[in-house]
Amino acid sequence: MALLDGKKLLITGVLTDSSIAFHAARLAQEEGAEVILSSFGRQMKLTQAFAKRLPVAAPVVELDVTNEEDLAALADRVKEHTDGLDGVVHSIGFAPQSVMGGNFLSAEWGDVATALQISTYSYKSLIEAARPLMSGGAYVGLTFDATFAWPVYDWMGVAKAGLESANRYLARDLGPHGIRCNLVSAGPIRTTAAKSIPGFATMEDAWPQRAPLGWDQTTAEPAARAVVALLSDWFPATTGEIVHVDGGVHAMGQ
Numbered sequence: 001m002a003l004l005d006g007k008k009l010l011i012t013g014v015l016t017d018s019s020i021a022f023h024a025a026r027l028a029q030e031e032g033a034e035v036i037l038s039s040f041g042r043q044m045k046l047t048q049a050f051a052k053r054l055p056v057a058a059p060v061v062e063l064d065v066t067n068e069e070d071l072a073a074l075a076d077r078v079k080e081h082t083d084g085l086d087g088v089v090h091s092i093g094f095a096p097q098s099v100m101g102g103n104f105l106s107a108e109w110g111d112v113a114t115a116l117q118i119s120t121y122s123y124k125s126l127i128e129a130a131r132p133l134m135s136g137g138a139y140v141g142l143t144f145d146a147t148f149a150w151p152v153y154d155w156m157g158v159a160k161a162g163l164e165s166a167n168r169y170l171a172r173d174l175g176p177h178g179i180r181c182n183l184v185s186a187g188p189i190r191t192t193a194a195k196s197i198p199g200f201a202t203m204e205d206a207w208p209q210r211a212p213l214g215w216d217q218t219t220a221e222p223a224a225r226a227v228v229a230l231l232s233d234w235f236p237a238t239t240g241e242i243v244h245v246d247g248g249v250h251a252m253g254q
Contacts, residue, residue, distance in 0.1 A: 002032035003232045008082045010130060012038045012063070013091025013142075014047050020142055020186060021091035022050055023224035029055045031228060036081050038063035040070065063129075065092055065122035074129040085133040087231040090126050090141035093119040099155035112155050119159035123166050127174065127181075136178030140230045141167060142223070143183045143242065145250050164242060171240030180239040182230045186223035187215050187246035211247025 009028055013021035014037050025035050037060045039047035044060065051058040061077040064070045078085065095115035099107040127139050144153070146161035153160075164183060171181040188204035208215045216222075223245045229235065230243065244250045 004028055005032035007033040007086040008084060009033050009087045010036050010038060010078060010085055011089040014050050015043055017050050017053055018220060020220040020223045021089060023220045024089055024227040026054055027224050027228045034082060036061060036078055040064040065125050066117055071125055071129040075132045078133055085130055087138040088127060088130045089227060090123050092122050095119060095156040101152050104154040107155050115155050115159045116162060120162035120166060123163055134179060138231045139179055139181045140227050141183045143185045145185045168240045175239055182239060183242045184223055184226045185242050185244045187249060188217055189220050190217050207249060210252055211249045213247040215247035
C-alpha cells in the first residue's frame, strides 16, 4: 500500500518543475494520491503546462488568495474534480523587492502589507476556503526558518515569522476538527522564488559548509518528501510543528 493511497489533495504554488510544490505533487501522485493544483492570472498557463509534466496530468483550479470571490468559490471549483479533500499544501509567498535585499528600514507599509497578506494571512485564508471539503486531514505549509534575522530576507523574514505563529494558532483552532497543521522549513533551494530575492546568494553560499549533513541547493526533493510524509497518516498526533529539512543548519551555532 502506497503512503497516500486514496488521498485527495489540493496543492498550490506549482510554477516551475524545480519547486518544492511541483515535487510534492509528483511524489504525492507516485504515492497514490489524487492531486488538484491551483493558480491564477498570468501564472495559470505556467501551472497548466507543468501540471502536464506530472505522472498524471492534474486539473488546475483558479485561486487568487487575495481575492475574496476566488476564496468563496474554491470549494465549488474543487468539487468539479473531486468530492472532498484529505490534505492541502500552502506554497504561497510573495514580497515586493522593495522590502528585501537590505531595505528593512526603508520599506513602506503598502509594500510590507502586500508581503504579509500574501505570505502570512493567506495561510489562514486558504485553509478556511478549503475546510468545507475536509473532514479531518492535513494542512502543510512551507517556511524558511524565522528564528534568525537573515541577510537580505528582511520583511519576508517577518512574514515567515508570522506564518509560523499562524501555524500554531491554526493547529489550536483546527485540531478539534481533526485537521493537523504543520510547516516544512527547507534550506535554500535555487527556485524561481529564491532567485527573486536581491542578494539571495549571500545567504545560500555558506549553507552546504554549515550543514552537518551537507546541503544540495539544486534539488527540492528532500523538502517535498517531508511535505508528503506530513500529508500521510504516519503523523496522526503531530500538529503545530515545524519540520526542518535544511541539512541540520537550524541546530548549529554560528
